[in-house]
Amino acid sequence: MDIFLQQLVNGIVLGAIYALVALGYTMVYGILGLINFAHGEVVMIGALAALTAVQLLMGSGVALPGPLIAALGLLFALPVCMALGYAIERAAYRPLRAAPRLAALITAIGVSILLQNAAMLVWGRQYHSFPALLPATPHTLAGATVSDLQIFIVALAAAIMAGLIALVHRTRLGRAMRATAQNPEVAGLMGVNINTVISLTFVIGSALAAVAGIMVAAYYGIAHYFMGFMLGLKAFTAAVLGGIGNLAGAMLGGLLLGVIESLGAGYIGPLTGGFLGSHYQDVFAFVVLILVLVFRPAGLLGERVAERS
Amino acid sequence: MSAQPQSGAGRFTGRWRELRRDPRFAWAAVLALALLLVALPFLTDWIAGRTWVRIAAFALLYIMLALGLNIVVGYAGLLDLGYVAFFAVGAYFYALLASPHFDLHLPFWLLLPAGAGVACMFGVLLGAPTLKLRGDYLAIVTLGFGEIIRIFLLNLNAPVNITNGPQGVNLIDPIHLGDLSLAQAHAVLGLELPAVYNYYYLFLLLTLAVIFVSMRLEDSRIGRAWAAIREDEVAAAAMGINTRNVKLLAFAMGASFGGVSGGLFAGFQGFVSPESFTIIESIMILCMVVLGGMGHIPGVIVGAVLLVVLPEALRYLGPLQSLVFGRVLADPADLRLLVFGLALILVMLLRPSGLWPSALRRRELAAAGGRA
Numbered sequence: 001m002d003i004f005l006q007q008l009v010n011g012i013v014l015g016a017i018y019a020l021v022a023l024g025y026t027m028v029y030g031i032l033g034l035i036n037f038a039h040g041e042v043v044m045i046g047a048l049a050a051l052t053a054v055q056l057l058m059g060s061g062v063a064l065p066g067p068l069i070a071a072l073g074l075l076f077a078l079p080v081c082m083a084l085g086y087a088i089e090r091a092a093y094r095p096l097r098a099a100p101r102l103a104a105l106i107t108a109i110g111v112s113i114l115l116q117n118a119a120m121l122v123w124g125r126q127y128h129s130f131p132a133l134l135p136a137t138p139h140t141l142a143g144a145t146v147s148d149l150q151i152f153i154v155a156l157a158a159a160i161m162a163g164l165i166a167l168v169h170r171t172r173l174g175r176a177m178r179a180t181a182q183n184p185e186v187a188g189l190m191g192v193n194i195n196t197v198i199s200l201t202f203v204i205g206s207a208l209a210a211v212a213g214i215m216v217a218a219y220y221g222i223a224h225y226f227m228g229f230m231l232g233l234k235a236f237t238a239a240v241l242g243g244i245g246n247l248a249g250a251m252l253g254g255l256l257l258g259v260i261e262s263l264g265a266g267y268i269g270p271l272t273g274g275f276l277g278s279h280y281q282d283v284f285a286f287v288v289l290i291l292v293l294v295f296r297p298a299g300l301l302g303e304r305v306a307e308r309s
Numbered sequence: 310m311s312a313q314p315q316s317g318a319g320r321f322t323g324r325w326r327e328l329r330r331d332p333r334f335a336w337a338a339v340l341a342l343a344l345l346l347v348a349l350p351f352l353t354d355w356i357a358g359r360t361w362v363r364i365a366a367f368a369l370l371y372i373m374l375a376l377g378l379n380i381v382v383g384y385a386g387l388l389d390l391g392y393v394a395f396f397a398v399g400a401y402f403y404a405l406l407a408s409p410h411f412d413l414h415l416p417f418w419l420l421l422p423a424g425a426g427v428a429c430m431f432g433v434l435l436g437a438p439t440l441k442l443r444g445d446y447l448a449i450v451t452l453g454f455g456e457i458i459r460i461f462l463l464n465l466n467a468p469v470n471i472t473n474g475p476q477g478v479n480l481i482d483p484i485h486l487g488d489l490s491l492a493q494a495h496a497v498l499g500l501e502l503p504a505v506y507n508y509y510y511l512f513l514l515l516t517l518a519v520i521f522v523s524m525r526l527e528d529s530r531i532g533r534a535w536a537a538i539r540e541d542e543v544a545a546a547a548m549g550i551n552t553r554n555v556k557l558l559a560f561a562m563g564a565s566f567g568g569v570s571g572g573l574f575a576g577f578q579g580f581v582s583p584e585s586f587t588i589i590e591s592i593m594i595l596c597m598v599v600l601g602g603m604g605h606i607p608g609v610i611v612g613a614v615l616l617v618v619l620p621e622a623l624r625y626l627g628p629l630q631s632l633v634f635g636r637v638l639a640d641p642a643d644l645r646l647l648v649f650g651l652a653l654i655l656v657m658l659l660r661p662s663g664l665w666p667s668a669l670r671r672r673e674l675a676a677a678g679g680r681a
Binding site: 100105110112115116279280283293297298 | 651662
């Protein structure tokens, strides 16, 4: 039972991070119908930019409390990622809006490769250790250990997601975003400035990515130029699992994927009598994805869309 | 288009068009191309060295792979992000049955078609439950499938050692037809043919076969059914096409092409490891298809050749830097992929339908652009 609870806790923390990244994928997909492959790279840039800021602050000799340094690192990474998201959309995706969809996909892949290698030139190939800035004091909760950092990550992610839902469902901008997602041409006729809405969608998604990047780096204590790729892939999987284009779906999918992964990693060994080890963690996630999609082709919360012709 | 018979350029293009209609010109072009392809290993060896003959052989291998994926993505319009899985299945099938790993040494002529069959089976295995999914859901499921295959290859070394895990399978038998081994130099007509040349010619033959099959498929009843599904699945179903079976066929065909290339890869390379079959590889093959011009065989070939040759050519960035700046500013190995990513973006921005799209695609794009 202890193992179960412990893995559940770990899974929820991982899932919260996945969910934040998945939201970026799902918002862009909902509006443009584009798999933004470069989103994982924005997460990576966020983590590395924050790392640089944190290292500078710690090296400056001024004794600041750890959480403040982390907050300042986040404050530095946020504008960097937002500008990056804006620039990517402006330079690489906007000219291709009328082009075949696969062209935009290849461009996204190109942006991803470009960012990865640019980051490698700037930060080098090595793994950087991310300093432990937030207290990792463990608490014992019904047999499972929970650290302050874990609680903080989940709480912050929940707060951000609540804010995002409020933004999309309560504000003028949110209404414009939903209208653009439904039908960009008609939204344009109704006086929505589509270009602004799409730009802002990228900026918001990139801000979430920056937060997620710092969370991952702080949680695992490591940042690396290649860290965004697998994370992005998992987050996209989570978005599809929940039903892509659907905000609540991305959150549910992210949490579910995180929990499935850590439970799978914890139980797959005993369940198969030691035949399959925890290396099969990723297989578990993808098999669940395939099974869910076979029975619910539009994801868990996705609406069934009639095929348009 | 305004005709200007008076200007020199106009007269020249007019002549050119006339010349192109002449059947003798077509034959001469084919003959010249054939001569070039036969002489290519000698030429590249002479100009750029033996490594480039190897790269040419790899380019042929990737042409086969790209044409296989082209059936799925270009003809049937199904986005497949895990195509490398079939390549991996073909490669491991050959590697396990023709290496000291299990001490099996089955002949090449048996393994190649059997590998195609096994890959085809995997294609059906993946396709059957998932083909009712819409576009991008299918993409992510194929991506997941590709990862599943790779993770199994990586970890099936315990408790029973099947794939030898991350080390991969070594000492794979070179491709041999009867007693004729391609791994040795042979003398033909007084010319010494090193091992790489033999592989090049074998790959060339098989690539031509794959091109031929692709061309015939495109114009066949099935090919037209694929085009119909790609353009409008609902209308295609209404016209009496069994969309599920036809899509499944596209998957299976594409997969078997991948299986053939995989077997050739294993025999050529001499070892296989899971590292060669990552998702990046799938994405690369997809880039070849889309960059060149989806559904258009010459375009796909250009895309494949370009994406194999370009990263290799970018290795010369180091010498180029010292030539221009007097010293090496950035490690060429680091710059290589950066420039590659940039090239992908630029090509797509400037030519969204690919470098060499088919006439049909061009018209479609023009029509869509006119509407929007």
